[in-house]
Amino acid sequence: MNNDATTTLISPSRGWQMVNVRELWRFRELIYFFIWRDVKVRYKQTVLGAAWAVLQPALMMVVFTVAFGRLAKLPAGNFPYPLFVFAGLLPWNFFATAMANAGNSVVGSEKLITKIYFPRLSIPIAAVGAAMVDFIVALGLMIVLMIWYRVPPSASIVMLPVIFALIAVVATGVGTLLAALTVAYRDFRYVIPFLVQLWLFATPAIYMQPTQPPSPLVQAMIFANPMSGLVAAFRAAILGGPMPWLSLGISAITCVILLLAGCFYFRRVEDSFADVV
Numbered sequence: 068m069n070n071d072a073t074t075t076l077i078s079p080s081r082g083w084q085m086v087n088v089r090e091l092w093r094f095r096e097l098i099y100f101f102i103w104r105d106v107k108v109r110y111k112q113t114v115l116g117a118a119w120a121v122l123q124p125a126l127m128m129v130v131f132t133v134a135f136g137r138l139a140k141l142p143a144g145n146f147p148y149p150l151f152v153f154a155g156l157l158p159w160n161f162f163a164t165a166m167a168n169a170g171n172s173v174v175g176s177e178k179l180i181t182k183i184y185f186p187r188l189s190i191p192i193a194a195v196g197a198a199m200v201d202f203i204v205a206l207g208l209m210i211v212l213m214i215w216y217r218v219p220p221s222a223s224i225v226m227l228p229v230i231f232a233l234i235a236v237v238a239t240g241v242g243t244l245l246a247a248l249t250v251a252y253r254d255f256r257y258v259i260p261f262l263v264q265l266w267l268f269a270t271p272a273i274y275m276q277p278t279q280p281p282s283p284l285v286q287a288m289i290f291a292n293p294m295s296g297l298v299a300a301f302r303a304a305i306l307g308g309p310m311p312w313l314s315l316g317i318s319a320i321t322c323v324i325l326l327l328a329g330c331f332y333f334r335r336v337e338d339s340f341a342d343v344v
Contacts, residue, residue, distance in 0.1 A: 086330045090186050097185055101193030105168070106200050120201035121208050124160050128153045131273045141274050146306055147216050155272035157202070157209055158231070158301040162238045162294060163263045165198035169242025170259045173250050173340060180340050187337045188330065191243045195235055202231075209305070221307030230301050230315070233322050237293050240325035247333040250340055270294040276311070290314065293321040 091098070110119065128149055135141045136148035143151035169191035173180065176190050213220065249255040267273075269292055276289065276299045289295045296314030303310045 086188065086334060087186065091188060091192070094186055094189055098189045098193050098196065101189060102196040102200075105194060105197035109197070120204040124153060124156045124205050125208060127156055127160075131156075135273055144275060144308065146218065150212050150216050150218060150306070151302070152273050153209060153212055154302040154306050155270075155298050157205055158234050158298050159267060159270060159272040159294065160205065161198055161202040161231075162234050162297075163267070164201060165195040165235070165238035166242045166245070167259050167263055168194040168198060169239065170245030170249055171256060172242075173246040174253075174256070187340060188243065188333060191246045191333075192239060195239050195242060198238070199235070213306075218306060220305060221303070223304045223307065223310055226300070226304045226310070230297055230304055233319055234294075234297050234301070236326050237297070237318075237322040240322065240327070240329035242329070243333045244325075244329035247329075247336050251336065266292075266294065270298055272298050276314070290317050291321075293318040293325065297322075 131152050132149045136143065136152070141148075146154075172190045172194040173187065180187065180190075245255055245259060249259075269288070272294075276295060296311055296316075296318030299311045300315045300318075302308070
């Protein structure tokens with residue numbers, strides 16, 4: 068009889084904890100499985116399937132083009148308004164979808180959390196990863212629109228992966244923070260949709276970012292919103308125009324701060340998830 072069996076004891080951590088990147092890397096296959104599961108569940112038993120990833124921003128583009136481009140006659144620089152709007156809605160929809168799904172991800176994985184151990188951070192991270200699939204599909208429509216309107220990509224398009232990575236970072240940070248708060252306070256499940264709508268109109272996704280804000284307070288509010296600089300930079304990278312380096316730099320710093328704040332708070336309270344959720 069072999070008596071050399073090893074017993075592994077998993078004990079909860081205490082206090083503020085660093086993000087265990089090594090553990091997340093060890094569970095990378097599980098994160099990939101969660102991403103694939105979220106994508107399949109989202110389009111399960113739908114007639115159009117992944118086409119919804121294109122239809123949603125396309126329909127929003129049509130609505131905003133009629134409301135703001137034709138009726139309100141908002142400026143769009145030197146670009147056709149539908150192309151201008153879609154270039155802003157594309158990164159915004161990714162951020163909004165990733166943030167909302169990540170915010171509700173832990174509560175949605177209630178049965179899984181209460182049964183087995185795995186790094187809990189992998190759940191909101193996987194929700195952000197699933198939103199990337201929608202972004203890639205919708206990016207195809209962006210290419211079609213650029214060909215239709217004969218707008219070639221600018222030289223700044225090399226910045227696109229960096230800008231997209233920053234958008235993913237801020238979506239992960241805010242989504243992770245909301246996921247932890249939603250477990251303790253279920254009211255946040257109703258706050259998230261309202262937050263997404265309010266944040267949309269505070270971000271220059273459907274209008275041009277003012278070069279000269281009317282007051283220092285408005286300018287401070289623009290800089291405090293990380294998506295303002297990121298959406299403007301994304302549009303400049305894919306369509307052309309001056310890159311808002313100052314706004315992009317401030318947004319990058321804000322993204323890192325939000326990611327650290329969200330992950331640290333998540334790690335601080337994740338030990339209670341199985342009992343509270």
